[in-house]
Amino acid sequence: MTDDEHPNKSEDELHRRAKKLLNTGVEAFRRGDYSEALSSFESALALCRELPGTEHDQANCLYNSGVALGELGDWRGALERFDQALALCRELPGTEHDHIGCLNGSGVALGELGDWRGALERFDQALALYRGLPGTEHDQAGCLNNSGIALGESGDLRGALERYERALALYRGLPGTERDQATCLYNSGNALKRLGDLRGALERYDRALVLCRELPGTERNQTDCLFNSGFALEESGDLRGALERFDRALVLYRGVPDTERDQADCLFKSGNALSELGDLRGALERYDRALVLYRGVPGTERNQTDCLFNSGFALEESGDLRGALERYDRALVLCRGVPGTERDQADCLFKSGNALSELGDLRGALERYERALALYRKLPGTERNQASCLYNSGAALGELGGWRSALDRFKQTLTLLNQSIHETDRIEVERISVRCVQGIGACLFNLNEAVFPNHFARALEVFQRPEHVDHTKADQASCLRSIGNGRSATGDLNGAVEAYQQAQDLYRQVGQPERATEINVPLARVLKRKAAAIDSIFERLALLEESLNLTVEAALSLDRARFRLDRLDDRQRWFQAHARSTMDLALEVAAELGRPHLISDLIATWRTVGTLDVPRTGPSRTAGGESCTSDQPVTATEHFTGANSAKEMSEGDEGSSFVAGPAVGSQTAIIAHLPRRPGPGLLMPHHRTALAGYDQAPARIAAYR
Incomplete structure (x- = not known):
C-alpha cells in the first residue's frame, strides 16, 4: 500500500516532525544556543509549508526565527521574518495577539537598524490594537515604553517623557510590575537628563533604585541607576556626590559577570571627578585601573585613549611633564589605529606640545603644534583649537628668537578668532585676542619696529574691564611686566619698578608665586641700573643689596624648579631656556658687591647643571640694551649638546625685553580652554532598558499547537 493511498498518515508524520523541530528550537533558545534554535525553526517552517492549512504555524515559525535572528544580531533578517509573519497573521482570524507580537518585533528590529521613525509607527500600531483587547x-504599557524609547532616539525627548509617564501610570495599577515601573523611571530619568533637568533625572534614578533593591536579580539595574545618577550629579557640580555614586556602582558591578566594560567606565568617571576635585594622584590611579580593564575588552581603543589622555593631563597638572608626554604619545599611537579620531590625535599633539614647551624643548613643541594645526584645519568647528595652536607656536617661536614668524602666527590667530567668534563665547575670545595683541607688541619691539609699543597698555585696559577684571589678573600681571620692560628700555626706571611690583602683587593674588618671583630678575636689573647712576655709596650699596636679594631668590627658585624634571637632559634643556640669564645676573651682582663666599655657594648650588667658568669676562646687556661692566664679572657657562648652544639661548633670553603674553602652558594661556573629553557619556543605550515591553525571552516563543 502506497503513501498516496494513506495521505493522512504522511501529513501526520510531517506534523510530528515539525512539532519536534519547533520544540527542539524552543529548548535550544532557552539554553542560549540561538544558532541551533534558528536552524530548528527554519526546518519546521519548511515542513509546515508543505502542509495545507498551516498558515498560523508558519507564522509562529517565522516569528520565532525573527527572535532568534535578533539574538544573533541579524536585525535585517529578523525584520524580514517578522514582516512575513505579520502578513500571514493579517489573513487569519483570531490572531490579534500574534499580529501585535509581530508589530512589536519589527519595531524592535527597526530600532536596532536605526529607523526609529519606522519603529515608532510599529509600536503605535501595536498600541492601537491592544486598546481593543x-x-x-x-x-499597552510595554508599547508606551518602547515608543518612548523611539521618540527619545528620534530627538523628541518631551514626547518620550510623556510616553514613559503614561506607561508608569498603567504599570502602577497592575500587581507584580515593580521591575517595569523601575524601567520607566530609569528611562524618564535619561530623558530628563538629556533635557537638562538634572534634579528631575536624579529623582527618577533614585526612585528606580529603591524599587530595584526590593527585586532579586536586579544588581545590573541598580548599578545602571547609580552610574547615571552619578553622571547627573557630576553635571550639576556635585562632584563628591558623583564620586560616591560611581564608587557604589563599581562595587555592585564587580558582583555581576561580564561587566568589565562597566567597571572601567565607573573608574574612568570617578577619575574625572577626582581630577576636578584636585586629587590628581587619586585620579591617575583610577585612570590606570580603567585602562587595564579596557584593554581586556575588544573595541575599546577609543576609551583607552581617553584614559591615557586624561592621565596625561593629571600628570601634567601634578608636574610630571615627562610622564604626561609619554601618556599623550601612547594615546596618539592608539588613536591612529581608530577611524574618525583625527580630533583626538590633534588634541594629543597639542597637549604633548605643551609638555615639551614646559620641558624646555621649544623646537619639539613647535613641531607638535604645527602637526596638530594641520589636523585641526581638516575638521569643522575647530577654529578655537586652531587659534590655540597658532598662539602657542607663536609664543614658542618668540622664545626661540623667531620674532618675524611669531608675529605672523599671532596675526593669523587674531584673524581666525575674528572670523569664528560666537556671542556665546564672545568674552573668552576677546581675552584670547588681547593676548595676541600682547604677543604682537613683543614681536614689534624685538624686531626694532617699535620703541615702546602701546599694545600692552591697550591689552591691560581690556583686561581691567568689569567683565574681565576678576578672571584676568594673571593677564594683567603679564601686561604690567611688559609695560615695566618698556619703561626700563626708555629710561623710566622708577616707572618700571612700579609696574613690576604691581605685576608681582597680582601674581601672588592668583596663587602664582613662582611667576611673581620671575619678575625679580628684571626688577633687579632696574635696581642695578639705578645704583650705577647714584653717587652716594651708601644708597648705591643698598640698591645693589636689594638687587642681589631679588636675584638670588629668583635663582634659587629656578634651581628648585629644575628638580621637577627627572632626566638630566630635560634639566639641562630647561636650564638653557629659563634659568641661564638669572644665574648670570646673580653672580654678576655678587661679584660687584665683593661677595666671594656667596659666589662660591651659588657655584656649588648650580654645578649639577653644567660647568661654571668663573674667569670668563665680558659685557652683559641690561634691560635697556646698555653694557655694564664690573671688576670681577662672573657668568654661568654650560657645556651642553643640542640644537642650540648655551650662548645662543642666553643671548636670545637677555635680548628679549618683552614677553609674548602668558608663557606657553601656563594657566592663562589658551590651552586652558581646550575641552577635556568627558569620556563615555553612558546615557544607557536602549538595549540596556531591554525594550521592557517587548519580552524577547523564550516564554514569548510560540509553542506548536
Missing part, C-alpha cells in the same frame, strides 16, 4: 494594560 480587554486585559492588555500590561502590553
